[in-house]
Amino acid sequence: MDVDSSAGGDSTRKKAELAGAGEATMDVVPLExxxxxxxxxxxxxxxxxxxxYGIDHIPEHLRDPFYTDQYDQEHIKPPVIHLLLSCELYCRVCALILKTEQAVSLQSHLSVxxxxxxxGIYVMESDDTPVTEGDLACIPxxxxxxxxMIDALMMAYTVEMISIEKVVASVKRFSTFSASKELPFDLEDAVVFWINKVNxxxxxxxxxxxKVKHHPLESPSHQKSPSKWYWKLVPVRYRREHASGRLLPxxxxxxxxxxxxxxxxxLLTVVHYYCPDIMKLEDICxxxxxxxxxxxxxxxxxxEFANEYLNKSWYLTTEDMLYSPLVLKLNLMVFIAELFWWFETVKPTFVQPRDFQEFKDARAVAHPKTSRPSVPISNATKRSFLVSPGVTDNQSSPEVCNRYFLHPEDSDPL
Incomplete structure (x- = not known):
């Protein structure tokens, strides 16, 4: 009976693993x-x-820009093409990036x-040919x-949120580096530099x-209940291996x-470093x-994190991230720039970097707050501190009182 029960348990675990793997891959478009x-x-x-428009106010008919005709051919919807030809959206987005006085003059593709x-951002084709107003207004x-044009707007948006100088200033607060060997030489290098230094x-x-704990995976911090995302998303196999302590980060x-x-x-390690209370290290694979x-x-x-905490700033699909084609480099860069902007510029309350928390914890240990004794102090004892020798109760000295008050709020009026 015990043998049957054990075999059934193994079978259940295998089925759970297969089910978890199936759930993870069922909606993913194959690479080919x-x-x-x-x-x-x-x-x-x-x-x-x-x-x-704002992520929550995109018109419903624009949320999917494609349609399929009767021959099963996919095309961009006419309303989308109309908006691109009219330059309305380009002017709106460019106005977000530019200062107010400059934004007023945006009326055409050429002005953008x-x-x-x-x-210093030029709208260029992939072969380095400049894009003209005629290219943006032509039909078809x-x-x-x-x-x-959209790539150029994304780059302009990116440089407003992140720069080499901002990255270097950020890294200096928690790490060291060789200025002659490691200093980033362009924006992409700065992004890699920041991510690597955090990792x-x-x-x-x-x-x-x-080193401090001989058995780190058995410490109480690793026995906390995982966050809600962990149980919903983590593969069953990884969950079991992680719980058994075989995996180290x-x-x-x-x-x-x-x-x-x-x-x-x-990227999840970066999120954990800045938001350890939200993104638990044990939740990351x-x-x-x-x-x-x-x-x-x-x-x-x-x-999930970007959509819940960063104003739904995730504009890629799962396949876009998984396959990461070079053509999407700028799209990924603008997402990482938004991460940096939230963590280093906006700094909402949930952003509490790990090293800052450790510093506060270390100070708390080094300088614990001492609680006052709970033993009651008699009025006679208090008077011995408040009144100088030879002075009656009705002739207390203010100078002596101020000098010998250990805790002013403890004194009673005499």
Missing amino acids: MYDSARAKIAANLRWLFAKA IQALSRK VKMSAHIS MKMREMTEREH FFPLLEDLMRDVCDGAA LKEVPSIADSLYNIQLLR
């Missing part, structure tokens, strides 16, 4: 069917609509192109020109905790942004070689 050109159009339009060029629509900081902190360092960020682990299911879990966790 993933169309990166279509994904680029969809991601750019999604970002443009979100910034022009000129406004961006004054910020020249979609490559509009993609370039290195987390690795350092974890190793330090491991692996903090990845990026060499190539698009190649190395696609499993979500490095941190493996040296993550599986597809692990990556899907991390990506979904990242999307």
